[in-house]
Structures are given as C-alpha cells and as structure tokens.
Amino acid sequence: MSEEQDEEQIGIRCSVMRGGTSKGIFFFRDDLPSPGPALDRLLKRVMGTPHSMQIDGIGGSNLLTSKIAIIGEPTVPNADVDYTFAQVEVVRDVVDYAGNCGNISAAVGPFAIEAGLVEPAVDVTKVRIHNTNTKKVFTAHVLMNGKRAKVGGVTAISGVNGTGARILLDYRETTGAQTSSILPTGNRTDKIELEDGRTITVTICDVANPAAFIRASDVGLTGSELPQRIDTDAKLLDVLREIRGKAAVMMKTVSDWRKVDDENPLVPFVIMVAKPEDYTAIGNVKVAAADHDLRARLMFMNHCHEAMAGTGSMCIAAATRIPGSIANSVLSQSALDSEMLRIGHPSGSMKITVKARPANCAEGVEFEALGFERTARRIMAGTVYVPAVDVE
16 A cells, blocks of 8 residues: 555655645555545545644645545546545545546646656647546646646636646536436426525536536625635525535435535535626736626535636536526626636636537537636655554
8 A cells, every 4th residue: 555654654655736726635546545444544644634724634724725636547448547536624524535626637637647657649648537436537638848747838727826838628528427417407497495485596517516506696695705705604604505405405416405514525516606797806806897707606515615616617617508597597698609608706717618509408408518728737746654553
C-alpha cells in the first residue's frame, strides 16, 4: 500500500493538484487499500477530518480543498485511465463517493500524462477518463509542452489567480450520471411540498451530477447573494436541505428525506437560479448583467459553492436546453439560441459550450456538445504520512 513505513507512520506517495477552482490530493490506486472502511479511514486521516481546521492533515479546512482523486489503469475498454473522486467532509466524519467533481476532473489528464499512464501526443493529448463514481467516461483535451502537460497559457478562470493552459473537458457522455436518466422523475418540473406548507417547483436533472433546480426568489433570495450570506442563514439552510432530501427521494436514491446527509451527502446539488442582473462577486468584483446569461448559486454538502462546480455547470447547461425547465425559464431567447452559456456565480462567471437539438424523448433534446474549459497544475509531489494506529 505504501512507499514508506515505520513503527508509527505510513508514508504514501501523492501529488497536490489544482483543478479549476478546487484543490485535491491525487493518489495512485495501487498505493491504497481496496474500497472499504480502511480506505475511508486513511483518506479522512490524510485530510485531518473531522476538524474544522483539519489541523492534523493536509486539507485546507474548506470543502473545495478537501478533495481526493484516485487514479489507476482503466477497467473499461473505452478509457485511458480510471478516476475515483472522494469528497472528504471537514467537520463531519464523512467521506463520500456518490458523485464526480468537474474541477478536480480537469487535473486528471495532466496527472495521468505526467505519471506515464497515457502516451503523450504532439500538441494536444486526448485523455478518455472513466469516472468510477458515475460509471461515465468524459474526455480531457490537454495542451502539451513537449512530453509534459502545458502549464502556462492565457485562459483565466473566475476564482483562480492568473492564467493557465486551457484544458477542454467534453462531458457529452455523462448524462444520467447517478440515475441513468436526464430527467429522473420523467418530468420537466415537479412540486415539492415543504413541511411549512409551502410548495416549491423544481426541475430535477441528472447530467454529470444530479441537481434540483429552483428559482432563487422561491426561497426569498435575489440570486446575487454570496456564500457567507447563505451559509449563515440557518432557516434557509434547513429549507434547502429539505428540498435536497425530498428531491433525492423523488430520484429514488434515498428512502427518507431526513436521512439524505447520511445516505447521499454530496448529491443532488441544489441550484438556485435567477435572470441576469448586475451584482458584486467575491473580492468586490463587479459582474455586469450583460456578461452572463443567468445567475446560479450551487449548494453542496449544505454549503454554498464559492464559485461553480464543474459538474454543476454541465447540469446547468443541459437543464437550460430542456424546454419548460426552471433553468430554461430564466434565459432570454438570444441566450437559448447561442452555443455558449455564461453562468454568473459567486466568484464571477464561466463559459460553457452547449449545443442541443430536438429529440423525441422526455427531455425533448439530445446533446451534440457539452463541455467547459478549466486550467490545472501540479503544486506539490511527495509523501504524505498518517499514523499507522489510526488507519489499521
């Protein structure tokens, strides 16, 4: 399992990678225990979970920096590598494998190339990545600098300093990631009855990761709120948790909505959407209404994402092309006619490529293009140590 071991500590080789707006620890599958309690204990100990500061591990005390990618040889014929994503909670003693992380996905291609798992091409290396969490394959197009993944470039991402080399992620084959259906309920909208007597209209969509879409105004928000405003509103969080739990019941991934945090901690996301308006993003960045097509605030693990989950952006883009959906209803006709969707999120905006055509199915469309651009780089490579007594 490990490279180094003494009487007290186990050392395991790893890399710290930034992918998009997230940061994670990348391991080789062969260096880790098989899936099960031993692996869970190890990954939580690596991060320092459970602790609000993850002080005795290498997590960054934030869900966006408490992520893990496990990379190995492919187990399906149409992929170059296997990639398992693990979301490690910070305070709760939880590690979840239910979904994928689109931002961390951006670093899988460069990691696989650097590790010698994929033969480098001349200018662009195409890496077909099998995400074992969702059992879907997506493709990363990685720019090259000789035989290494290129780092420097001109692509900028809201929420990340500077610029980097573009990595194009093609997610067309990730529909029905958890439920095998784009519309798990078969409906473009559904009604959720809240315990307080209110009725909320939702669209439950499953592309890349499943999400329940609601109008921000239906829970008393404008759509321009930043994470701190949302995360400190206990009553709002309770309502959003209830919506998430009841959406999970409708998806048939949990039996009791009250148990969703235990049985399916990561997904479905809850995504609040609104029409474009001028707003101020994190860091006092001004985002003009003319520079985005909709505002979106994404909840995962009962926290508001500081930017936008990559898989969430794919689900948003897909949902906007489903006639009659909540996401579709907040877009102008010109935005619907475009093959580029601009999502306004708490750190700025991001562009998504989405092209759909009419189809005879429940959602009414099928996708010809669905992808987004990220940047990634390796920050550190070395050995992480964990006390042997804690992971035996």
